[in-house]
Amino acid sequence: MTRAFLIVMDSVGCGGAPDAADFGDEGANTLAHIAQACAAGRADAGRSGPLRMPVLDGLGLGAAIRLASGAETPGLAATPTGLWGAATEVSRGKDTPTGHWELAGVPVPWEWTTFPDTDPAFPPDLLAEMARAAGTEGTLCNTHASGTEVIERFGAEHLRTGWPICYTSVDSVLQIAAHEEAFGLDRLLDVCETLAPRLHAMKVGRVIARPFLGSEATGFARTQNRRDFAIAPPAPTLCDRVQAAGRRVHAIGKIKDIFSGRGIDTVAKGSDAALMEALIAAGQVAEEGSLTFANFVEFDSLYGHRRDVAGYARALEWFDAQLPRFLATLRPGDLAIFTADHGNDPTWHGTEHTRERVPVVGYGVGVHEVGIVGFRDVGATIGAHLGVEMFDMGKAMLP
Numbered sequence: 001m002t003r004a005f006l007i008v009m010d011s012v013g014c015g016g017a018p019d020a021a022d023f024g025d026e027g028a029n030t031l032a033h034i035a036q037a038c039a040a041g042r043a044d045a046g047r048s049g050p051l052r053m054p055v056l057d058g059l060g061l062g063a064a065i066r067l068a069s070g071a072e073t074p075g076l077a078a079t080p081t082g083l084w085g086a087a088t089e090v091s092r093g094k095d096t097p098t099g100h101w102e103l104a105g106v107p108v109p110w111e112w113t114t115f116p117d118t119d120p121a122f123p124p125d126l127l128a129e130m131a132r133a134a135g136t137e138g139t140l141c142n143t144h145a146s147g148t149e150v151i152e153r154f155g156a157e158h159l160r161t162g163w164p165i166c167y168t169s170v171d172s173v174l175q176i177a178a179h180e181e182a183f184g185l186d187r188l189l190d191v192c193e194t195l196a197p198r199l200h201a202m203k204v205g206r207v208i209a210r211p212f213l214g215s216e217a218t219g220f221a222r223t224q225n226r227r228d229f230a231i232a233p234p235a236p237t238l239c240d241r242v243q244a245a246g247r248r249v250h251a252i253g254k255i256k257d258i259f260s261g262r263g264i265d266t267v268a269k270g271s272d273a274a275l276m277e278a279l280i281a282a283g284q285v286a287e288e289g290s291l292t293f294a295n296f297v298e299f300d301s302l303y304g305h306r307r308d309v310a311g312y313a314r315a316l317e318w319f320d321a322q323l324p325r326f327l328a329t330l331r332p333g334d335l336a337i338f339t340a341d342h343g344n345d346p347t348w349h350g351t352e353h354t355r356e357r358v359p360v361v362g363y364g365v366g367v368h369e370v371g372i373v374g375f376r377d378v379g380a381t382i383g384a385h386l387g388v389e390m391f392d393m394g395k396a397m398l399p
């Protein structure tokens with residue numbers, strides 16, 4: 001028996017989605033546009049020159065981007081030595097749960113409910129229920145907004161009135177920001193948990209608690225205590241299947257939240273730097289036959305949504321530079337797959353995710369070109385590697 005490691009680099013897409021135009025994203029390409037900006041000297045803050053990702057590129061990252069989209073990938077030109085290809089999503093959503101569920105074998109069969117870009121974005125009865133759940137006279141913002149900007153804009157008023165800051169985006173989400181000390185973290189989590197069943201019944205995918213700290217004088221900043229209350233996946237996923245086979249499933253990052261707690265045995269949380277240490281520790285100690293499923297969110301939350309190209313490039317280079325320590329923990333017969341859940345092209349207009357294919361690069365099976373596959377085939381590959389029955393959930397890409 002051998003182990004599997006499924007590592008999602010949140011939002012690290014590679015363009016080429018055949019239905020990108022339906023999402024207003026034709027031409028978006030997170031990785032290629034970052035590589036091109038780096039090579040052109042347009043991403044020199046805190047780093048410089050062409051994008052350097054020798055480990056993932058060596059496995060086949062540059063080749064995967066070119067396969068997915070035909071884009072040029074300056075700096076990423078290695079001959080692949082690993083499993084490599086790119087995956088296309090079929091579910092009609094470009095959000096995190098949709099991407100992860102389909103990677104885990106379960107496409108989303110329904111249309112998500114999103115809120116219109118109006119002021120307010122939420123219907124009157126929901127606004128009233130949000131205030132009731134918070135025990136306040138009202139709620140602040142109530143429109144589409146960017147999460148870092150919204151706490152700067154409403155932080156002081158929040159401290160004055162005690163009202164929670166409620167906002168949404170093109171994703172199927174209700175996000176609630178509140179001060180960890182003045183409002184209280186537990187109270188914020190309770191409000192989100194109280195509202196979640198009603199939102200889930202409306203097919204709104206997640207209620208997200210967005211705690212922050214700070215003051216008008218110091219400025220406001222979000223903390224690590226974000227919590228997602230997600231709707232449950234519509235069918236058993238890879239995590240459930242692995243667990244049902246009597247194996248352990250180790251979640252690193254927000255995986256447990258994304259799967260609504262289902263099919264997970266252990267959880268490690270923290271910054272991406274802390275998650276990398278957790279991944280390395282899992283490489284050292286994870287049991288034979290186990291699945292370690294990781295999500296590294298900062299590419300998306302700190303750089304993609306903020307349209308920070310140099311920051312995104314720094315994060316990619318940091319991640320790649322850590323990988324030798326992780327790969328050194330792998331044993332003969334282990335499989336590690338690196339992929340993504342959607343795009344978030346920092347050179348694109350707006351501040352939202354972008355519909356893209358995602359790279360699929362793997363370590364542990366030698367050189368193996370898999371071509372263009374489906375998101376579900378990633379889960380099927382992990383299942384096949386672990387010898388776990390995945391039924392009709394995709395096609396394994398093993399040699």
Ligand SMILES: O=P(O)(O)O[C@H]1O[C@H](CO)[C@@H](O)[C@H]1O
Nearest residue numbers: 145146147148169171173305
């Ligand atoms: O601007 P922030 O709060 O980071 O919001 C982003 O995070 C949400 C959940 O991942 C997405 O819907 C996106 O809008």
Ligand SMILES: [Mn+2]
Nearest residue numbers: 010011096341
């Ligand atoms: Mn995501």
Ligand SMILES: [Mn+2]
Nearest residue numbers: 300301305353
């Ligand atoms: Mn996001």
